[in-house]
Amino acid sequence: MLDLEPIKARAARATPGPWRAQEDHVLYPLADGTYAALLWSDLDASKTWPQGDHDADFVAEAREDIPLLLVEVERLRAENAALRARSAKAPRRAAPGPG
Numbered sequence: 001m002l003d004l005e006p007i008k009a010r011a012a013r014a015t016p017g018p019w020r021a022q023e024d025h026v027l028y029p030l031a032d033g034t035y036a037a038l039l040w041s042d043l044d045a046s047k048t049w050p051q052g053d054h055d056a057d058f059v060a061e062a063r064e065d066i067p068l069l070l071v072e073v074e075r076l077r078a079e080n081a082a083l084r085a086r087s088a089k090a091p092r093r094a095a096p097g098p099g
Helices: 003-012 052-089
Strands: 018-022 025-029 033-040
Touching: 018 052, 025 052, 033 052
Parallel strands: none
Antiparallel strands: 018 025, 025 033
């Protein structure tokens, strides 16, 4: 089973969002209300990295997507555990015999 704790720890240490993708960089907020940029390249990203815009969107959105996915995985794990516990307590019926 995937250990969620390291993922949760990385998400907790990361700069809070929302992050924004713009061309060849991702902007993330600083405590003073300004933004810092995470740059991909000093070159023309559209020529050197055709997927750059899509990758920047992915990185920017991951800041908020990952915590939401962690919550959903934990919810589903709890639901699965509850269903298994309920199933274990349910009376067993004999399988029907041959015809």
